Amino acid sequence: MFDGSSHTRNLRALCGACSSSLAACLCVAAVVAACDESFDPIAPSELAFSVFGYLDASADTQWIRVMPIRPLKVTSRDALGATVTLEHLGTGRIIELRDSLFRFSPYSDPDLGPGGAYVHNFWTLEDIEPWAAYRFSARLEGEEPAEAVVEIPRDYEVEVAINQVRARGETDELRITGVKHVPFLGMAANFYDGCELSVRRARYEERSGDDETLVIAITKQRLEPPDHCGPPWVANVALRIVGSEAAWPAGGYSPLALGESGLTSNVTNAVGFLGGVLTKVIPYENCEFQSDGAPVPDYCLLRYTPETAMVGGTVSDSHYACVGPLDSVVVQLTEMDREPARIRTVLSNRAGEFLIGALEPGISHFVWARAPPIPIDSVWVLEQFRWRYTEWFDLHAVHTDTLTVMPGQRLDYDIHLRRLLPCNVGTLLGTVTEARCGDGPIDSATVQLTELEVPPPLIPRTLTGRTDSNGEFLITGLRQYVHLLRVRGPDPDSYTERVDYLRFPPNRVVKKDVQLGRLTPCSEPPPGGQ
């Protein structure tokens, strides 16, 4: 479409004249017919980069995304060629950030297209000083730099108090004091209801308060423990308080509202946002948790206790094609060689992150992590009747390990759960049984799936599986096309055949139990000696 030849340029100029001059157009209609002008839809802009990130004085590594604003959705793995620096405005010290090219796999997000997405994340291991200001600069040779001044908040002492209410439907409150601005607050409150499966997670409502105190409401309305269990109690809370020196814009930064420099972006010559924060992670174990029904004070005070240890990290899928955070994974730490052993259980959040605090240093802990089972759409077929019901299926293997933490340590511990089925493909499983004579499971029955309506140039595939001695089969790697299912007995002349149409969405497991009828008299032994 883009042609740089002089001939094309001449034609293009003529076409341009055509659009503005009617007379010229009429005169050169024949030439116009030959115009196949190039088309460049991109508007010229002074915006050089898209910049997102935050400097965190409590982190050991700083990461800032610096990307060109590109004409197409697809990303490039080409070098950015930008010089990215942080200048300490108090001392004049300049830190140069290093580029690193990250690739996000299409298997974790099919919308990325077959090539995935490449992004440039700049990083440094240099310390970021609290109560300091830094000038961020990203510059391409010969062009105006994109700049932003980032203020890092001073270190703060934060106090967190909790007010627990016994009733199930009531609301607990957390009161946070000591930090001026909290642009972001993450919280995972885990509850204990007296039963073995003790983890529930509550959501918290939007925070409110004045400059002095931040009040967070923890709602328990959705906590529905079984009848024989007790009322839910906050067993532990992991708070991630992100403080900043200046308030971030009211209403937050919506990705849909970010815009031109000076209006909705704090980076000149760029779109995006660069903030400065100091993060405190406050694990809390309820001081009344062990009280076994003893009176609870109105507010129980939580404190940041660096003397204890904590373990945190990200739970992700181990499969090379499905790398991505896993939500709602139960992570459990059990003290070993101690009686009674204390058990800590948390759930990973949407980003796959988990944090377990108040661990006793020096004690070995048994780590157990299990991803939530996924629902299976099951169909049970008997003659012309079909019943649909839901079963649950483990998509990932359970993770087990042991670890020991040191006093004051925050141990980074990432968990990769082994995937039991391929990624982003459908799976069919079920059993094949004989129904007419009541023979039960059929061994070595053939289960064949043939793809239909496959758009060219893709070639339709046929996948075939056989049942085991329990009559069970599993066929995975199914693409999301309509499939023709044919189930035949080991001896096609001895059993009826069943045909059906199925569709397999990615990452879904469909369970289908199929019943065949024996064609030989029931008084005779089953074919194959079953």
Next chain:
Amino acid sequence: MTTFRLDAFAVAAALCCVPVAAAAQQAAILGIVADSGTGRPLENVEITLNTGGRPAYRTLTDRNGFYQMLGISAGMYTLRIRRVGYLGHAQIITLAAGEQRSVSVRLEQTAVALEAVVVTAEQGAAVSDLGRQIVTPADVRLVPVPGGSGDLVAYVQTLPGVTTTGDRGGQLFVRGGTPAENLVLVDGIPIYQPFHILGFFSVFPEDLISSADFYPGGFGARYQGRTSSVLDVRLREGNPHGFRATASVSPFITEALAEGPVKGAMLLASVRRSLVEETSGTLLGATQPLTFESQLFKLTTTHRSNDRCSALALRTVDRGRIDPEEQESQVAWNNLLFGLRCVTLWRGGQLLEAHWGYSRSGSEAVARGSSRLHSSVFRMQHDLHATGRIGLIPVEAGYEIYGEGMTQDAAELIGGQTSGRDDVWGLSVYAEPTVRVGSRIEVRPGVALVASPRAAVEPRLRVRWEPFGPSNGALQGALGLYRQYVAGVSDMRDVSSVFVAWMEAPKSEPLEALQGMLGWQQPLGGGLRWSVDGYYKRLTGIPVTVWSAVAQFTTQLGRADGRTLGADVRVEYSSPHFYGFLGYGYSWTLYEASQREFTTWFGEPVQSYHPPHDRRHQINAILSLDLGDFTASARWQFGSGLPFTRPIGFDEAFDFARELSKVKTTLGTTRLLLDKPFTGRLPLVHRLDLSLTRAFDVSFGQIVVQAGAVNAYDRRNMFYYDLFTGRRLDQLPLAPYASVTLRRR
């Protein structure tokens, strides 16, 4: 009915302050002119009263074949009635003072049928009467269409000021207005989406229409409820003398038509279905997933000589993908229409035309990654129009009562309260006298009083001045206020989105248009004539989709004000064996919208932009030529580029207030940043369509064979550009075709 007539005429009289008494001194003559064979009323027939061998009074019949001449001095005259293609009629009549004479005449067709390229002198692309352009089947036949017959929409698209966004989608933009602002009537009943998804075709093929009035603007008080244009189509009646059938097939469409007498009535039945989806893979190299079909039945009965009633049933279905490669998207719409139309010449000399109708349209669309959008609208209406006189003043007056129900589920496209049901009912009366000032100036001041949904007055004024006498050039002008109480909302951001959600105008504030136009038309003799028209519109309350800095599927509905100005220039030549037309249209449309998002992005709440249908320059040329047994036709069209919103580029954004994500583990939300609305222009488009036709007489009737090509020099005209994928979608490539039509007489 009688009560109404008196009321309406009283209103007109009060408005016009006419000295009624003068009428008593002078005579009047009126009547209906019809075809002797079919009884069909003949429009545009010239009526003259001659005395001393010279015409003393002259008029033309209207759409119902009705004429009236008022203010005639008592005496003896020769009444002459003439129309091209018919034997003339002449009779001597003597009129006494105060006499009103009714003379209805049936004209007999001449033995020689009109050839394809003959366009009568009173009509044509460069001729209009007070803003009205009459389109006949002969006009429609001039434009090459890849089917067995011509199509009204293909012809209308050649007129200056009429724009389409491409050859798919079936949307017409007239002089800066949007498709939802056009009023299309079929035998007096509104039809919502009459144009098929493939732009050459509509529900009005050449074989079905009797004639059509096209007002690109400045229409009279008779038409209400729309602000842009009017296309008033009258369908043929079936042949009363015997059974006739026509069937045709081409790679694009197949159709069949049957007509004949049924127990004293005249039946007309037509079925059409597209074939392009089945044939395009072979013919065009890629399948065009566009299908449509329509069925039409019309039954006409006559009572006495001049009373006729017709019943109409019409159904259409359109379905397809505007972008053939977008497998998950689809758009579909349908129409269902039932209508009853009666015309009678009342004893007092008034012509009454009444309609009862039900029209329903449903549309739905599925876009990639979104749920189904749905909209349906139905309308029940009754209207009556009377043409009569008050004293010496001819007056047209009438009323309309209607109910319109709209349901829509378009919340995913247009957030907010765009799911639900709206009901609108309305009542309006109008009167439009024709006042002659001397013999050369004709003034039609009209007014419509709308009682609901809000009480309002819509004044209209149309003027025609013939300074050098009749048929020697005319200056015409129009000024009027127009309101529209229902809105057809479409996604202006995406040219490929043809889904229209019908709803009550946002905040119950009607879309309002103040229109003014002025034009001159000049016959040059020998079949050559030219015309030039200028127009200006002020629009308020246009429903528009709210702009955002980031491309997103769901948007909000806002309102804009707008201005449109433009000019049409037409040159036309017609002779028995040659027809040529060249039209140039200049149009400039600017919307002005106040939106919060503009403040966020540009610091100013008000932004002006040219909407996506603002085609600045447009040229159309038609040639039709008789070459012995063959008829050759060509159409060349040229249009400057349409506006689009230019992107700045893609990036990944983070909403840190929602989640303090790490940039090393999270990709972010990919977004497309957009520049100010509609600052870019797509490339210009031009295309040549050709056809060659020959008819063979055979024992049972006639076989007509046509061969032709759409986009004859295979120009790559861009339809739209997918900003997300960088993929351009072009309009149809070179498409050769051949069609065969069998006509059984």
